[in-house]
Amino acid sequence: MKTEIAGILEKHEGDRGGLISILEDVQARYSYLPAEALKFVADGTGRSLVDIYGVATFYKSFSLKPRGKHLCSVCVGTACHVRGAPVIAGEFERQLDASVGATTEDNEFTLETVNCLGACALGPIVVVDGHYFSNVNSSQVKRIIKKTHVGLDEAEIKADRRLYLHTVSCSRCNHSLMDPDHKIDGSPSVRVTASFERKHGWLRLSSLYGSFAVESEYPIRSDEIVDFFCPHCHTDLKGASACPLCNAPMVAMLVRAGGIVQICSRRGCKGHMLDLDGAGV
Amino acid sequence: MERLTSIEDFKAMQDRLVSERDYSKPSIVIPAGTCGQASGANDLIRVTKRELLDRGLTDKIRLRITGCHGFCEAEPSVLIQPTGTFYPNVKIEQMVRIVEAVRDNQVLDDLLFVDPATGKAVEKQSDIPFFKTQVRTILARSENIDPIRIFNFIRNGGYSALAEVLGKGEPSQVVEEIKRSGLRGRGGAGFPTGAKWELLANQQNGHGKFLVCNADEGDPGAYMDRSVLEGNPHSIIEGMLIGGYATGANEGVIYVRNEYPLAIKHLLIALRQSRGFGLLGDDILGTGFSFDIKLVRGAGAFVCGEETALMRSIEGKMGEPRQRPPFPIEKGVDGKPTAINNVETWANIPLIIADGAEKFAKIGTNGNTGTKIFSLVGKIKNTGLVEVPMGITIEKVVTDIGGGASGKAKIKAVQTGGPSGGCIPAERFDLPIDYDSLAEAGSIMGSGGMIVMDETTCMVDVAKYFMSFLKDESCGKCFTCRKGIQRMHEIVEDISEGQGTLEQIDLLEELALSVKDTTMCGLGQTASNPVLSTLQYFRQEYVEHIENQRCPAGVCKALITYSINENCTGCTLCAKTCSEGAISGDKKQRHVIDSESCTRCGACVTVCKFDAVEVA
Structure with missing residues (x-):
């Protein structure tokens, strides 16, 4: 826990209103504010534990008791x-x-x-x-x-009328990225080359817009930012925008019927944008 | 992202963006603020994208996802531009037809809004009674802007006001312009914004000055700030930049409550984008002017909307208010001179600069210029955000825009100003809505919540609700606020349970006045308003609870009983719904409620299709 708290404190170094944001991050990590964590925060910020406790109990959104799933x-x-x-x-x-x-x-x-x-x-x-x-x-x-x-996020792949297939290609060489032989969600998958921590391997995404299913040659840790390359021309697929949710770079692909789809390069992040007129920002 | 290094750069980009756009191409606009998303706008967006892709229409029809347009009752809604065709309460299946209709330049008559007064379909949004009487200088901007795309904002004139003031290079003129506009703080107190800025501009700039955007919209029932933050975050940033330039401040904070996740997301994106383009941060547009804005999230404390508590919260401390003076303008965040303005005030700034103070001052009445956004909610037909000129009567808002009562019961009051405000009875609906008239009537303008109450709303219960709210939210620093509100709550609770006495009403009044006089901050000083105003206008309801042990509105649980009348068809739905098993009866026979085991939860009333459950 100590190293994790230290990481959070480092992130907020020099931050305005630091303490509240720090406690919010601690709570986001543990779902509540464990007593031990508050002690680490006190040590790390140089403020007294009473101060920290005061803030933690003053604001309603903080909980000192473990919370449910x-x-x-x-x-x-x-x-x-x-x-x-x-x-x-x-x-x-x-x-x-x-x-x-x-x-x-x-x-x-x-x-x-x-x-x-x-x-x-x-x-x-x-x-x-x-x-x-x-x-x-x-x-x-x-x-x-x-x-x-x-599960509120579960989408029934077969029954959900909001899901639909989209065919994508490389934004550089325009070569199709679709892999009809390897199916995900029962439809052709989107194949790219993924690179992280000096490992290179294939990564396949569901082509159903609205499904977040992914398969990869090497297991990718959650939160890892991955570089995406076109398997044909080997161009980096990184787009111009940053993810609206987590600020990681977005990966851009052309949509066959028109427009650009961008997905977040961070494993586990669901940030995505579909621009039909390709306007970007 | 290209960083803009001069005002000419910016203007060239803006011109390019405008000239690139083909304005004759139809756009499907789907509002997806929090309310929109909660009612299914995301599904409509998905389906629209699918249809546009499947039919190869992506270069013929544009799709724009925006913040809230205000007509919440009609969500999820779809607006077609440039025709202005408006479709309310759209379902997924209907969306497919709408896309086809837009492609073929047609209007779907069966999906249009039907005016309940005339029974006729209305095609254009601007002809719908809800929109017709409004003056939507702020809200209408959100229709043209996708809040997460800065190009959209710039194309629609965004950041031009900033470029204009930077180009002129006369900060004092900006302050003059705001003073001439007559703009008063939209957070509720109505302090003239120009005067506040002048005070800040005149402060010594030893260690820097500070600007704060108060987006801790804590009043329950008020959500116009959320809508502006979600729908047009760049307008707040632009307003603060202009304020910074005019007053010599270099740092700003937007303090947003944590209950608004979408507003926080859009603000973070907007801040990042404007920083990337060199519109925020150091040496803005190459003019040497530097200003940066940070976002601070609140953590769920109502009192933090009070300015001195807000500043402490920004400093990362407990949000307890402190004595004024010194006022924030002298000693604010970190001891630096600070000007605090509300979201809506900031949103007005670029408009005043762009259109001129005279145009702004023409709207509204003398001393109360411009528009004000209200959230019209409660027992009203057209719930939503309404932007009206100051000085309009309550009657016009409730009847013309709101469309009158939502149910069969008659409207008896509106509550304005949240927990610090009061209830204004229907007899006084001819009152003009401005800071001074509302205060005179025993309420306040507040941030703009307007909760409509009808004859099924119990005023004792309303007073009890607010006392219970404030009892929890009092920070506890002043004894009279901490204990006084608690005691007021106890007395009102007694009355609502039929345990009250007539003497208690006098005691309540006395207590309310002492709390008002002896507390330090705005929360305590106004905490008595809900009690005092209901006593002033609805004393009879209190008396009824005490003398006749009756709740005329049928709300206070201890004083009501439920029964089933002869309308009952014996459908058994209520018996199945009742979680206490208090309803019995055979199929197709009139049912009976056992008042002993009945908890008066009201579930049977909600499910009954035959109006057979009576409350008395």
Whole structure:
């Protein structure tokens, strides 16, 4: 833990309002603020532990207790309140058998209320792991919990009408990158050469827009930034933009039907952009 | 990314961007702010992309993903430009038809917005009653801008105001221009922005000066700042740059609440892009002027919207307010002179510079110039963000733009100003909306939340809600705020449970006045407003709870019972829904609620299709 905290502190060196951002990063890493971590933060920043504890307990979004795998926030802003948010919060308490602010016994869910998420027209609003549910009524609560257990990001490859195939080619030599012999998600995959840590090998991506399935010759650690090359002309596929989510370089490919698709070169990041008129930034 | 090194460079790029664009080509505009995404805009975007690719239309039709346009009730919506055709509440299947219609230059009559007053379909967005009465100088800009693409912003006149003031090289003229516009702080207090800037400009620049954008929009029910940050982040950056140039500040902070992840994402992208183009940072456009902006995320504390607490939070400390003076303008962040303005104030700055102070001052009334964005929510038909000239009456906003009550119950009040504001009864809806009139009526303008309440909203419950909110959010520094709000909450809670006495109303009033007089910061000084204004206008409701043990609105759980009337068809839906098993009855027979085991959760009312569940 000590080295990880040191890494976070280093990232925020010279940062304005450092402490709050540091604690936010610590919480993002451990899902709460472990006592030991606060001690490391105190040591590293030279501030007293009391100071750190004060900040950690003053702000609502920090938790000193471990939190569940899923964070479920029920908005209780005024607009949601007049539309029946207290009933929704009560129903979550009943269904999860945990009161507001608590975590379920199986450590799956933490239930919270928040003061206004600013989507007042759609109230009552519930946010689970960043997914918004609008106009929630008490009979939907059970379904939301069930959906979360299954996984909110899961897309059913066969049934989901929002997924579609796109054919891509190298932005330099215009050679197709499609590999019909190696299928991912039941469709031809996109093949590129990936290079990281002095290893070179193939990397295949799903060609379904909306699927994030990837296979590679060598296992790639999560968070690793990978260089992508065209397997035909060996050009670096790096595009002009940075990933909107994590700031890593984006990889650009031409879409057969028109436009440019850019994906983040960081393993595990879902940042992507599809520009139909190729306008870029 | 090419770094621009002179004002001429910038203008050349802007001209190139404008000339490159073929404005006759149709665009499909899909708003995808937080509300849009929550109601399914992302799916529409996907389908549109698929259709454009499949049909080879990518060079014939443009797709633009923007922030929120304001008509939240109609989300997910689609706007077609340049025709202005507006499709509300679009479903995935319908999106395919819309793409075809745009290709063929047609309008789909069956998908258009239907005016509930006339029953007729309205094609153009500008003809819809919700949009017609508004003056959308800020919100309309978001329609033309993809917030994560700086080219889009620059093509639409973005950063021209900055280039203009940098080109003139007269900072004091900028301050004069803002003073002449009459712009007052949009965060709620209404301090003249130009005067604030002048004070900052006159401060000694020993260790640097500071600008802050207060985007800690904590008032529940207010979300106009979120919408501007998500939909047009560059306008805030441009506003702050102009402010920095005018006042001699070189550092800025945008303090955003953590509950707005999309706003944070768009701001970070915008900051990175403008820095990359040399529009932010050192030696901006080669003029020698340097200004940098950092983003600081809040961590969920309402009191941090108060300026002195906000500054402490920026410094990485507990967000406790402190005594003023010294005012931030003398001693602010890190002890440096600091000017703090709200998001909407900053968004107005480039408009004033670009269009001139006179044009801005023409909108609104004397002493209250320009437009103000309100979030019209609650029991109203057209929920959404409305931008209106200052001085418009509440009646116009609620009836003409909002379309009146959402349900059958009559509207009885609007609540403005969030937890620091008050309730204004329907009899006073002729009141013009400006800083002074609202304060006189016992409420405040606040940041712009406008929550409509009808006869099914209990005013005692509203007061209880705000006291409970403020009780949790009081930082605890002042005794009267910490304990006073807690006591007020207890009294209101007693009354809502039928345990109150008439003497308690007097006590409540006295307590409210003492809290108002004896606390230090804005939170405490205004905390009594919800209680005082409901007592002023709706005292009878309090009395009813006490004397007759009745909640006229049917909200306070301890004083109501649920029953099923003869409308019941015996469909059994309510019995299946009730998690307490309090409803019994045979199929096709009228059901009965056991009031002993009923928790008054209201689930049966929501599911009943026959209006058979009664609250009394």
